[in-house]
Amino acid sequence: MKNKFSIVLSIALLFIVQVACQQDANQTASQSAQNITPTDSAASCAQATIMDPNQAKPMALMMRQMVINADSMKQRILRNETLDSLQFRFIKFYLVEPTDPNVLEPNFFEKSRLHQAAYMEMFKHPKEQVKYYNLMIASCVSCHKDYCSGPLKRINKLPIDL
Numbered sequence: 001m002k003n004k005f006s007i008v009l010s011i012a013l014l015f016i017v018q019v020a021c022q023q024d025a026n027q028t029a030s031q032s033a034q035n036i037t038p039t040d041s042a043a044s045c046a047q048a049t050i051m052d053p054n055q056a057k058p059m060a061l062m063m064r065q066m067v068i069n070a071d072s073m074k075q076r077i078l079r080n081e082t083l084d085s086l087q088f089r090f091i092k093f094y095l096v097e098p099t100d101p102n103v104l105e106p107n108f109f110e111k112s113r114l115h116q117a118a119y120m121e122m123f124k125h126p127k128e129q130v131k132y133y134n135l136m137i138a139s140c141v142s143c144h145k146d147y148c149s150g151p152l153k154r155i156n157k158l159p160i161d162l
């Protein structure tokens with residue numbers, strides 16, 4: 001009788017220890033996930049997106065639309081169609097919340113300004129769309145080299161080869 005009791009007790013103990021260990025492991029896992037919050041702002045956006053694709057910040061969502069638009073502009077230019085500024089309105093991404101608030105510094109706003117200028121310039125030169133479209137994409141690249149290098153691979157597919 002005494003033996004049976006100690007067996008039950010030790011099984012129960014084993015179980016409790018196991019649960020406690022699991023909880024500990026879970027805690028460490030979620031803690032290290034939090035620690036992934038990057039210090040390197042160049043990689044921050046891509047990492048955050050991979051971590052939580054459904055919780056993307058407004059700036060990330062706008063950037064996704066910008067790639068779609070750029071690709072659609074590229075297709076139109078390749079078909080010799082004139083780009084319509086009303087169809088491709090400039091998206092004011094620099095006014096909305098980014099994944100990493102540290103990007104909101106003077107250099108970022110300067111690069112935003114240059115990008116917007118290059119974007120508007122594109123519609124003023126219907127006879128040189130390839131050149132001005134490529135300059136616009138170059139201004140995406142210029143900012144991404146400083147703030148968010150993850151998507152560069154994708155952005156570098158956007159220029160039109162002359």
Ligand code: HEC
Nearest residue numbers: 045049057059060063067098099111112115140143148151
């Ligand atoms: C002035 C700086 C700047 C310019 C110009 C810029 N980007 Fe971005 N881009 C960012 C930052 C910062 C992020 C990270 C946004 C976030 O995570 O909230 C980002 C994110 C992205 C992403 C990843 C979005 C995702 O899925 O999370 C893509 C793709 C992207 N940009 C493409 C472009 C393209 C294409 C252009 C030009 C048409 C462009 N970017 C112009 C700074 C810029």
